[in-house]
Amino acid sequence: xxxxxxxxxxxxxxxxxxxxxxxxxxxxxxxxxxxxxxxxxxxxxxxxxxxxxxxxxxxxxxxxxxxxxxxxxxxxxxxxxxxxxxxxxxxxxxxxxxxxxxxxxxxxxxxxxxxxxxxxxxxxxxxxxxxxxxxxxxxxxxxxxxxxxxxxxxxxxxxxxxxxxxxxx
Numbered sequence: 021x022x023x024x025x026x027x028x029x030x031x032x033x034x035x036x037x038x039x040x041x042x043x044x045x046x047x048x049x050x051x052x053x054x055x056x057x058x059x060x061x062x063x064x065x066x067x068x069x070x071x072x073x074x075x076x077x078x079x080x081x082x083x084x085x086x087x088x089x090x091x092x093x094x095x096x097x098x099x100x101x102x103x104x105x106x107x108x109x110x111x112x113x114x115x116x117x118x119x120x121x122x123x124x125x126x127x128x129x130x131x132x133x134x135x136x137x138x139x140x141x142x143x144x145x146x147x148x149x150x151x152x153x154x155x156x157x158x159x160x161x162x163x164x165x166x167x168x169x170x171x172x173x174x175x176x177x178x179x180x181x182x183x184x185x186x187x188x189x
Contacts, residue, residue: 032102033109040094048087054080118142130180136162 058073058080065071070139070183094100104112118141140158143149169175170188179189 029169030105030107033106034103035100037094037100039103040097040100040125041068041091044091044094048084048091051080051083051087054083066120114146118145126178128180131178131184132162132166133180133182135165 054076058077061073061076062071063073063077065074118138122134122138124139128134129137136158139161140154143154143157144151165177166188169177183189
């Protein structure tokens with residue numbers, strides 16, 4: 021997008037400042053988790069040297085301090101640019117949402133059927149391919165995966181009700 025005219029770019033969906041603060045909060049939470057577990061293990065010095073939580077405690081403390089510093093610096097930054105524009109975020113969501121649905125469908129339909137649906141959906145929706153090409157590629161890819169993994173390599177992948185109906189379990 022850097023070569024586009026700034027007047028034609030879509031507005032910012034998320035600023036760099038917001039993302040830096042969010043990342044600082046997540047890393048702070050991870051550091052706090054490390055500190056918490058280190059306290060459970062013991063952070064002192066025992067008869068044989070440092071206890072199990074000694075070094076992780078200080079690592080967690082450094083992570084928390086760094087996170088606070090990053091959050092403060094991000095809050096003070098008045099020139100924070102756009103992390104992602106609405107158009108870019110829309111493109112990411114066009115890929116992410118179907119991918120999440122695909123992963124969710126694997127448990128119900130099996131990998132092969134879910135994969136065929138996923139490939140067909142993307143070819144038709146994003147690529148605008150004709151139905152014969154969509155059917156050929158999605159079914160051909162799924163059959164090829166079945167042959168390679170299940171038959172040749174003997175690595176059974178997750179199967180669903182269609183494979184059970186066809187006796188391919």
